[in-house]
Amino acid sequence: MEKRRQAGMDNNDKKRRQSMIIYVIIAIALIFALNQSMGRYVQRQVQTVSYSDFLEQVEDNKVKEVELDTSSNKIQFKTSTDEDAQVYETTAFPNDDGLVDMLREHNVDFSAEIPDQSNDIWIYMLVSYVLPIVIFFGLGWWLNRRLRKQLGGDDPSMDFGGGGFGGFGAGNLGKSNAKIVGEKETGVTFKDVAGQDEAKESLQEIANFLDNPKKYADIGARCPRGALLVGPPGTGKTLLAKAVAGEAKVPFFSISGSEFVEMFVGRGAAKVRDLFKQANEKAPCIVFIDEIDTIGKRRDTSINSNDEREQTLNQLLTEMDGFDNNKGIVVLGATNRPDTLDPALTRPGRFDRRIPVELPDLVGREAILKIHADDVKMQPGVDLGVIARATPGASGADLANIINEAALRAVRMGRNRVTQEDIEESVEVVIAGEKRKSTVLSDHEKQVVSYHETGHAIVAAAQKGTAPVSKITIVPRTSGALGYTMQVDEDEHYLETKGDMENQIATLCGGRAAEELIFGEATNGASNDIEKATKIARAMVTQYGMTEKFGMVQLGQQRNRYLGGGAELTCSEGTAQQIDAEVQRIVEEGHTKALDILRANRFKLHEIARYLQKKETITGEEFMNIFTRDDGFAPSLPEKQA
Ligand code: ADP
Ligand code: MG
Ligand code: ZN
Numbered sequence: 001m002e003k004r005r006q007a008g009m010d011n012n013d014k015k016r017r018q019s020m021i022i023y024v025i026i027a028i029a030l031i032f033a034l035n036q037s038m039g040r041y042v043q044r045q046v047q048t049v050s051y052s053d054f055l056e057q058v059e060d061n062k063v064k065e066v067e068l069d070t071s072s073n074k075i076q077f078k079t080s081t082d083e084d085a086q087v088y089e090t091t092a093f094p095n096d097d098g099l100v101d102m103l104r105e106h107n108v109d110f111s112a113e114i115p116d117q118s119n120d121i122w123i124y125m126l127v128s129y130v131l132p133i134v135i136f137f138g139l140g141w142w143l144n145r146r147l148r149k150q151l152g153g154d155d156p157s158m159d160f161g162g163g164g165f166g167g168f169g170a171g172n173l174g175k176s177n178a179k180i181v182g183e184k185e186t187g188v189t190f191k192d193v194a195g196q197d198e199a200k201e202s203l204q205e206i207a208n209f210l211d212n213p214k215k216y217a218d219i220g221a222r223c224p225r226g227a228l229l230v231g232p233p234g235t236g237k238t239l240l241a242k243a244v245a246g247e248a249k250v251p252f253f254s255i256s257g258s259e260f261v262e263m264f265v266g267r268g269a270a271k272v273r274d275l276f277k278q279a280n281e282k283a284p285c286i287v288f289i290d291e292i293d294t295i296g297k298r299r300d301t302s303i304n305s306n307d308e309r310e311q312t313l314n315q316l317l318t319e320m321d322g323f324d325n326n327k328g329i330v331v332l333g334a335t336n337r338p339d340t341l342d343p344a345l346t347r348p349g350r351f352d353r354r355i356p357v358e359l360p361d362l363v364g365r366e367a368i369l370k371i372h373a374d375d376v377k378m379q380p381g382v383d384l385g386v387i388a389r390a391t392p393g394a395s396g397a398d399l400a401n402i403i404n405e406a407a408l409r410a411v412r413m414g415r416n417r418v419t420q421e422d423i424e425e426s427v428e429v430v431i432a433g434e435k436r437k438s439t440v441l442s443d444h445e446k447q448v449v450s451y452h453e454t455g456h457a458i459v460a461a462a463q464k465g466t467a468p469v470s471k472i473t474i475v476p477r478t479s480g481a482l483g484y485t486m487q488v489d490e491d492e493h494y495l496e497t498k499g500d501m502e503n504q505i506a507t508l509c510g511g512r513a514a515e516e517l518i519f520g521e522a523t524n525g526a527s528n529d530i531e532k533a534t535k536i537a538r539a540m541v542t543q544y545g546m547t548e549k550f551g552m553v554q555l556g557q558q559r560n561r562y563l564g565g566g567a568e569l570t571c572s573e574g575t576a577q578q579i580d581a582e583v584q585r586i587v588e589e590g591h592t593k594a595l596d597i598l599r600a601n602r603f604k605l606h607e608i609a610r611y612l613q614k615k616e617t618i619t620g621e622e623f624m625n626i627f628t629r630d631d632g633f634a635p636s637l638p639e640k641q642a
Contacts, residue, residue, distance in 0.1 A: 023143045030139070031132040046076070046089045054090045058106050066103060066110035068092060081109075186242040186252045193236055193243050194371045194396070195364025202227070202355045203244045206330050210248035210284045213328035224353045225320055226331040228292070228346065230338045231357030232562040234397030237334040240357065241288045244332065251285040253278065257294030260312045268295070268312030276319040276329075284328025289316075292333035298342045313342060320350045336562040359395055362388055362492040368396050372403040379417040387423050390470065390488045394430075402426050428486075433479030441476065448515060449474045449483045450613040452525055454605055455514025455598055456485040460507045461627055462597045465500060470620040472612055482525060488620075498546045501536050505590030506597070508533040513594035514605060530587075537586040538579070542567055547582050555579060601627075 054077065057063050066077045073092045078085045093099075103110045190200050209216050209223040216223055229237040245252035255275060260268035279287045289295075295312045323329050333351055335341065345351050360368055366388035373384060391399065403418075405426035410418045441449065457469045467487035474483035487507075493500075512526040540546040542556035555575065556567035569576055598605055608626050612618055 019143060023140060027136050027139050030135055034131065034135075035128060046087050049088050049090050051090050051093045054088070055102075058102060058108065061106055063103075063106070063108050066108050068110070068112040070112055077108075185249070186246040188239060188242040189246045190243050192371065193239055194367035195360045196236060196240065196357060199229070199240055199355050199357050200243075202353065203240060204247070206332075207244050207247040210244075210250050210286070210328050210330060213284055223328075223330065225323075225329075225349060226333060226351040227353035227355055228338065228341075228351040229332060229334040229355050229357050230562070231336060232359055232395060233336055234395035235357045235359055236396045237357050238288075238290060239396075241286065241332045241334065244330075245286040245288075248284070248286075250328070251282045252288060253282075253285060254288040254290065257289060257291040257296070260295050260309075268308055269315035272312060272315040272319055276323060279329050280323060280327070287329060287331045289331065289333045291335065292345075293335045293337040293340050296333070296335070296341045296345045298340055313345070317344055317350065337560060338562075339560065359393060360399075362392075365391055365394060365399060368399045369403060372400045373418075376403060376407045377417050379419045382418070382420050382423065384423075386420075386488075387427060389490070390424075390427055390486065391431075392489065392492065398430060402430050405429055428477075432477040432481050432484055434477065436476045436478045439476040439482075441474075441482065445482075446474060446613055447609070448519065448523060449525065450609040451514045451518050451605065452511040452523075453483045453485050454609040454612055455510040455512075455517075455594070456507055456529075457510075457623055458601050458605055458608070458627065459510030459513070459594045459597050460485070460487055461624065462601060463503045463506065466503050466507060468620055469623055471617065472620075472623060473617040474612060475616055481528070486620075498540065498544075501540055501546070502586070502590060502593075505533045505536055505587060506593040508536075509587070509591040509594040510598065513591060513598050514609075517595065517598050517602070518605070518609075533587050533590060534583060537583045537590075539567070540586060541579050541582045542569065547586075549578065549582055 054063070054075065057077075057079065062079045063077050064079060064081050066075060068075050074089055075092050076087055076089050078087055080086075100110075190204070193200065206223065206227060213223070229240060231237055241254075242252060253275060255271075260271055275287060279285050295309055295316065297309065297313075320331060331351070333345075338354070346354070366384050369384040369387055373382070387402070391402070394402070402423065403426075406418050406422040409422045409426055410416070413422075415422075453472050453474060457472050460466045460469055467489040469485060470488040471486040472483075473486075476482050477484075508529040511529050512522060515521065515523055515525070538556075541550065543554065543558070545552035545554075555571045556569045558567050569579070571579070604627055608623060611622075611626065615622075
């Protein structure tokens with residue numbers, strides 16, 4: 001294995017040498033060509049003739065302009081008054097006093113001048129000396145970059161040794177062959193991260209410290225050695241870590257936790273050693289360990305403990321204690337499972353700072369959309385606020401993806417600007433999947449789906465405080481949804497009341513209720529609604545203490561806050577049964593409420609469902625127009641709309 005690496009290096013050397021030769025040849029050829037063309041350009045302007053020739057041409061009335069250069073005693077003349085006519089040159093004949101009279105006689109425009117030649121000299125110097133040097137080095141730099149890319153280095157990043165150069169020869173057996181790539185410049189700053197103001201504030205101090213470690217050392221302050229970025233996937237943890245390095249203009253060493261876990265015991269630990277050795281050489285710098293939970297899992301005494309992982313973790317703990325804090329190394333870790341981390345990792349002096357990176361709120365979402373929208377060509381007047389409102393719960397990565405999908409759609413439609421419609425459609429693609437062309441619903445199925453979706457919409461609209469309906473569609477999606485009703489809140493809610501949740505459950509039951517009311521039969525189309533309604537009801541009982549029966553007692557614990565895991569019951573079996581009964585009661589109440597609302601609005605249900613079946617997609621406005629129109633069958637409206 002070591003042998004092969006050696007051979008690889010030889011090969012690289014050869015390639016490098018070849019490229020150098022090509023480079024020198026190209027550079028010489030370029031400089032030569034440049035000199036030639038510039039020389040010709042300068043020469044073309046002046047043509048030397050003899051003094052007698054000059055006199056002859058004056059006699060023949062051919063000369064129109066004459067200029068005497070007193071410093072070099074040269075006469076320059078033109079045979080035409082044109083700006084860019086050919087210029088001839090001759091040396092003035094000494095003591096030829098008759099010349100002035102003669103020129104006058106032949107009506108020649110003449111003058112004497114001491115031309116400022118310094119300008120020309122500068123240009124000459126520039127062209128013949130400075131430019132070639134610039135070209136020489138420029139080309140060299142460019143070639144070097146290309147070479148690096150070809151030979152496997154990352155383009156803008158620098159390979160700070162590690163396996164690449166120092167990995168062969170005896171005595172290096174324990175050395176890791178990980179290519180730990182340090183980026184000299186991440187090119188990302190806090191400006192590229194929208195929202196996340198609290199996280200940025202916390203990280204700003206670290207950036208300041210890395211920028212000027214001495215200032216902190218002088219006063220005796222210890223900067224945190226490590227900070228843990230904690231949050232759901234796609235919220236910008238990696239991006240933030242890079243931004244810290246970018247703000248402080250320090251190198252960025254990045255490695256993912258899973259890279260440490262190898263097959264052979266001891267390799268991971270060697271890698272950690274290696275990583276910190278390199279970081280020490282390049283300090284101040286950032287060491288970023290992504291998905292740190294893969295190595296940082298709580299060490300336990302269970303039988304199938306992972307020796308390799310524990311060794312790696314121990315090495316990491318040792319290294320974090322060992323390095324000289326004043327040199328300016330900050331270790332950033334990222335995880336979405338903070339609950340599983342070993343307590344030793346999070347004690348002061350290691351990852352003592354915990355920086356939550358949460359899902360963006362309404363303002364944050366709009367800002368993220370804006371940052372990514374700046375990278376694509378947008379039609380003027382696109383309203384990103386609407387999109388932000390339609391995407392509660394979306395992460396930064398989702399939003400970046402929405403904008404990209406919109407751009408792809410614009411290209412697909414043969415446009416060169418992204419429109420509002422593109423983005424709205426791509427929101428649906430991200431939420432519900434692509435429109436499915438192959439699914440052809442029969443007319444009856446279409447009818448059922450229309451009533452189902454209209455049922456949701458009417459129940460939502462007839463209750464107070466629910467999010468307004470913004471779109472209803474019965475176009476099937478690749479996710480399996482045969483249609484859906486989109487509700488978009490006007491602003492973000494952080495606090496939800498018991499009533500809000502009950503309304504939501506009723507709205508979710510609205511689809512099935514409509515089917516039952518009109519067709520007298522249930523379909524499997526409501527499975528997703530049932531799942532959601534049950535989840536809300538269960539949380540009301542076990543987590544929010546919203547039932548009289550149990551009061552404020554926690555009966556369940558959320559399994560994983562950031563990965564959206566369900567709750568784990570923390571109660572006796574008997575209680576679990578009662579919980580189930582409570583959940584059932586809550587959902588059933590919602591179901592009854594939905595049936596009541598739809599019965600009261602039966603005519604509207606028919607009208608809107610028929611309209612939807614015909615149009616396939618209707619906007620919230622169209623829906624509200626029909627729903628609130630007074631045509632004899634007054635809808636039962638909540639106070640809000642009345
Ligand atoms: P994480 O590491 O938390 O899983 P990343 O940092 O890898 O998430 O984010 C993925 C992508 O999502 C980023 O490259 C960026 O394009 C986008 N993104 C996420 N959060 C933000 C944000 N706050 N501002 C701008 N872009 C973001
Ligand atoms: Mg990440
Ligand atoms: Zn439904």
